Structures are given as structure tokens and as C-alpha cells.
Amino acid sequence: GQNIDQPTEMTATEGAIVQINCTYQTSGFNGLFWYQQHAGEAPTFLSYNVLDGLEEKGRFSSFLSRSKGYSYLLLKELQMKDSASYLCAVTDSNYQLIWGAGTKLIIKP
């Protein structure tokens, strides 16, 4: 079966750095997405990785290792507004998007 694993919840301090991990087992791989979702709102696109390595976009970076079936989202200089759920999603060989359950990130002052 196809599966994406993320921690259910994480807590971090304002101004700090946090890494949210995602591991996946899918039938094929055609890219990995990270989305941010604030409570009660729609997800918004953060990043896309299809090749191994690190993609940096401002305070957010995303890393992919296809051989390990592993990705992480790195958030630097955390702000209170970063409190949200972070969803990992993988496109499989049929170009179907498989979603993880999301990681709820709580930022404390």
C-alpha cells in the first residue's frame, strides 16, 4: 500500500528552527510537495522537490532523498504566524497525489 508518515504534532519556540520530517512508501515517485494549512483554512503551496537535494525559499527550505524515501521541511526564524499544519504529499507513478495526515506545529513565545 501507499503510505506517508509525518509526526502528528511538534512544538517549537519563536525565533528558533524546526525540522518536520516526512517518509513515504509509494508506487513510483514523481515529486513531493509541502503545503501549509492554518486551522479552518485551505492549504497553500510551500515547496516542490523532484530531485535530491535542498530547495531554499526564504525562511523555508525543503530537502529530498529519493533513495531513502525521505523529505524534511526546515523552518527558520520561527514566527507566531507559522503555527499551522504542514502537509507532505507525494505524486506517485500514476500522477496521483498521496497526502500525509499533516504535522501540527505549535509555536510558543
Add this chain to the structure above:
Amino acid sequence: DGGITQSPKYLFRKEGQNVTLSCEQNLNHDAMYWYRQDPGQGLRLIYYSQIVNDFQKGDIAEGYSVSREKKESFPLTVTSAQKNPTAFYLCASSSDVTYEQYFGPGTRLTVT
């Protein structure tokens, strides 16, 4: 301003009634999707459409129906056959199945 609109934001229905959720996009995207999200869970795909007049079932299509008569519109009907319809429904679109999906604001449906 390009985007996806869903209406209404909150919807209340009595058990046994069919209800249709609207989704409109002006992004000129070919692909459109309907997801359901329950508390503490990820997104589950109900139906998707890659082109006008064509759509495919997702993982949880039972009790739902869709139509795609226009490129801009992809309405979802929640029928009385859906056993647990109360949920947050999200519509999304993308220019292609390989590209990121853009989401509408969602409709929170409550059936009592």
C-alpha cells in the same frame, strides 16, 4: 484576480437531503479535484477531473457525484447515500497533474 471560489463557506442540511457544493476557478486550469478533510486527518480524494466532460473516482467516491460541463466549474453533490457527510470539503485545481494544486477556501458541511 485569479483564483478558486467555493460557496457557501458553511452549509447545514438535514439527513436524507442531497446537497450540491459549488467550485469555480478562473485560472484556466484543466485539472480539478474534490477532497474531504476530517479533524486530525489528511486530505482524501473524492473525485477528480483532468478535462471537461471527464472525471474519475478517487479513494472515497461512494455517496458523492460530480459533473464537469465547463472548464471553470466542478460541482460536487453529496447524496443521502453518503453515511458520514459532515466534513470540511476542499476544491482544488492545477494546470496539470504534475503541478501544484491551488485550493479554494473550503465549505464546512454539517448534516444533522
